[in-house]
Amino acid sequence: MSTATHQLTQELPHPDTPVIDPESVPLAQRHLIPRFGDPQWPIAPMSQNPSVASQNIIWNRVPPRFRDSMRAAAWIMFRQSLPDALVARHNNLMVTKPSIALAFHTIAAWRNLATWADQRGIQALPDVRAADMTEYVRQNIQRGLARDTVKGALVALSRLHYYSTLHLPAEHQLAAPPWLTDGIDAYLPAGSAGGENATDAISPDTIGPLLTWALRFVEDFADDILTAFTEQQQLRHATNARTEADAGPNAFARIEAFLENLQQRGHPVPSRSRNGGHEQTHPALFLASVTGTLVGQARIVLKRPHWVAAAAANPGPCWLTTPATATIAGTPWQPGFDFYAIDALHRHLIAACFVVIAYLTGMRPAEVLALRSGCCPEPDDTTSDAGPRRYLINGKVFKNARDDDGVHLSAGRDRDTPWVAIPPVVRAIRVMERIVGDGDLLFERDTPHSTRTPNPGRSLTHTTAAHRIEKLITWVNEYAQTNGRPAEAIPPDPSGGTGISRFRRTLAWHIARRPGGLAALAVQYGHLRTIVSEGYSNRSRDGIDKLIDVETAREIAERLSDLNEAIGYNEGISGPAARRLIDAAARAHHRFGGIITTHRQARALLDDPGLTVFENQRAFLLCNYARDKALCHPGRAKAENPSLDRCQPLCANIARTDHHAVRMLQHAGRLQAQAGAVPTPLADRLNAEAEALTAQAQQHLDDRINDRTTS
The missing domain is CATH 1.10.443 (hpI Integrase; Chain A)
Incomplete structure (x- = not known):
């Protein structure tokens, strides 16, 4: 990377100077790069990330007395990296050179400071002193901004200070923010979890049906949709390319004949819905496509009083010829495909x-x-x-x-x-x-x-x-x-x-x-x-495996904390792992309090072999998983997690609670009710399963212990 700097000692860059180095952009896109003097700088042409939003840096939104200073600092930021020694002062909160998207938000933070300073009558960027910045941050915190939002703003202002003092003349420089000497934590609101770990998972009640329908579209509906879409595109392109000579001298007659044929057969007049289906408008493009005429000719026919009245009285879809072949529960999922839908x-x-x-x-x-x-x-x-x-x-x-x-x-x-x-x-x-x-x-x-x-x-x-x-x-x-x-x-x-x-x-x-x-x-x-x-997202443990660790640990911590509280109210535990489970619940509750917010905490819990407790709801039990005792992985290396679909009744990792025993008896009752309504062979099996569950529940009641009986 070039080590050349951009020191602006006399004048700002020429208005036609590209904002970023043209060599960093593919040749075909270089004409899209904004110039220094442009009133707006679109960020998408400056980034090679295809999903960057088409946002603009609008300089007219920056108060005039601060505009030249911030525009020059932004130009430097897009072209110049900060020295490692300055970046290191921010403890991984700052990078040497921001991405285009981060630069956009950085300039937005500068603009917010400029707007605040302008409202207070501050005349220029060098007049913004450390005390002003302290007051600015205090007012932003009082607005209830999140910790990460405030942190990002402070880092952005630090960057403005660095770029301006390193590369701009004195009339464009920002004083050192106070958090560079006092420490940034003193200027931040109370801590909160951030990043992906703080993102709520989509509710199972929502993601389940959404995924089911998405799979339906992909696996069942795709062929129908793509075939109909291809037909529509072919009709569109042919109609748009058609000339008056192609339409021929009898175009109007063909349009009239097509509509009359539909009317005689009792079919609705093709219409195009608007405003949520409450308004019908003339489908000139569709009519021209199916009759081999021009859109203008179809529009003329559809405006004739007879067809206006007919469409208002009996509007209908603009059917393509593609049929629906996919079904839901044996019924075609669509009656057909509308040209416009x-x-x-x-x-x-x-x-x-x-x-x-x-x-x-x-x-x-x-x-x-x-x-x-x-x-x-x-x-x-x-x-x-x-x-x-x-x-x-x-x-x-x-x-x-x-x-x-x-x-x-x-x-x-x-x-x-x-x-x-x-x-x-x-x-x-x-x-x-x-x-x-x-x-x-x-x-x-x-x-x-x-x-x-x-x-x-x-x-x-x-x-x-x-x-x-x-x-x-x-x-x-x-x-x-x-x-x-x-x-x-x-x-x-x-x-x-x-x-x-x-x-x-x-x-x-x-x-x-x-x-x-x-x-x-x-x-x-x-x-x-x-x-x-096996390394599916192995990026130095920076992939989805971290999220899985956190979610697994959260569930275990919540379960053990709830269990510890229940034991305090005389919840009984039975099974070979009962005493280990009681100890695990107490230790986990004392150590984590049922709350996991970071990956480090998650690994600390998961790496403690005494705290790895999983629930098997189908078998009505808890597994206090110890690899050396597990029977669910016979004949192969012990795994990090149990295979709950292979729980063995004699496994030393099993434990049950009073809650499990209640659920077992409830399920036994449901099985016995079902047995009364089915043929004898099936009824015998259901009754046998109910008797086994009842016996296991009774065994739990006979063997149950809690923290009092183990002390």
């Missing part, structure tokens, strides 16, 4: 593919949006001595992607270890590859008939992807209600919108806490845990 279905299919890929890989959103066609090639061999070959996904990582000098690589870097794809993910990728061209981004931003200025090499933004998922949920819920399937609707998540950053955390939650919670994917959740342990 297929665009929305096509977007819903893309959203469904995103859900499947993002949720079932654990990729970060930017990593999903940077995937390209061909990222998941067919394995060279389908079999080997080690078993079936796995599908691998090659892609980019953006978090912590930096060069040897610590400069952020906006284009990301190739992932060292490919992701491993389970079958639903492979199918979703194949669907997207049918939509885009070879080598193109799977989630390309521009649609086939977009009217916007082409923006090649850009994917959907995070905001657009999240919005599309919300639209998919809305469609599903309307469909479920209209088709008499209300039980299949997607309930709202208690924490708000699903968002795309929550899928990764939700996958970790399900793997750690409810691997069998979604029956259709129970085996695959188990596969995902195995894949993770």
Whole structure:
């Protein structure tokens, strides 16, 4: 990296000077780079991350008396790295050179300071003193901003101080912020968990139906949607290319004949719904497409009083010829495909593919949006001595992607270890590859008939992807209600919108806490845990495996804390591991209090062999897992976690509580009730199972102990 500096001793850069080094941008995109004097600096052309949002740095929003200083500092920031010695003072809170997206938020923090200072009558950046910055931060904290938000603002202002004093003349310099000497913690609100560990998992009641419908789109509906969409696109393109000569002299007669034929057969007049279906408008493009005429000619015919009245009295869809072949419970999922509605279905299919890929890989959103066609090639061999070959996904990582000098690589870097794809993910990728061209981004931003200025090499933004998922949920819920399937609707998540950053955390939650919670994917959740342990996201333990650790530890800590409290109220424990379990509950409660917020805490709990307690709800027991005692892994190396689907009654790790005994008796009662309504052979089996459960519950009551009897 060049060590040259940009010292502005006399004048600011010429207005036509590119904001960033043109050599850092592909040749085809260099004309998009903003110039220093531009009133707005779009950030997307300056980043090679395809999912960076199309946001602008708008300099007119910065008060005039501070504008030149901050514009010059921003120009330096985009071109120059800070010395390592200055960055080191911030204890990993600052990088030598921010990413384009981080630079955008950094300048926003500068603008906020400038606006505050301008309102107080401060005349220039050098007039903002340390006491002013203290007051500014105090007022922001009083506004109730989160700790991480305030921290980011302070680091941004530190960066403004460094760039201005290192590279700008005195009239553009910011004084040293007080937190550089006092320490940043003194200026921050109370601590709170941040990052992915603080992100709420999507409720199981929401993610279950959402994933089910996403898989339906990918596996069942995709062929129908893509076939209908292709038909619509062909009609569009042919109509847009048609000339008056192509339409011929009898175009109006053909349009009239087409509509009259529909009317004579009792069919509705094709109409296009607007405003949620409450208003019908003329579908001139569709009518011109199916009659081989021009849009203008179709519009003229549809405005004639007879057809205006007919459309108002009996409006109907603009049917394509593609039939619906997929079914739900034996019934076609659609009566047909409307010329104008297929665009929305096509977007819903893309959203469904995103859900499947993002949720079932654990990729970060930017990593999903940077995937390209061909990222998941067919394995060279389908079999080997080690078993079936796995599908691998090659892609980019953006978090912590930096060069040897610590400069952020906006284009990301190739992932060292490919992701491993389970079958639903492979199918979703194949669907997207049918939509885009070879080598193109799977989630390309521009649609086939977009009217916007082409923006090649850009994917959907995070905001657009999240919005599309919300639209998919809305469609599903309307469909479920209209088709008499209300039980299949997607309930709202208690924490708000699903968002795309929550899928990764939700996958970790399900793997750690409810691997069998979604029956259709129970085996695959188990596969995902195995894949993770084999290096599925191995980036120096900076992948989804950390989230799984945290979720696993959280569940264990919560369970043991609740158990410790119940034991205090005379809850009884039985089984070979009863005494170990009572001790584990007391120690875990004393050490963690049922709360895990960091990965370090999670590993501390998981590395303590006495605290690894898992629940098997189907077998009505707890497993105080000790590898050397486990019977669930016969004939192979002891695993880090138990195989709860292979619990053995004689295992020394088993324990039961009074709560389990109550549930066993309740389940026995349900089995006996079922036995009274089925044929004798099945009734005998149900009664036998009920008797066994009752005996086990009674055995627990006979053997139960608690902290009083063990003291």
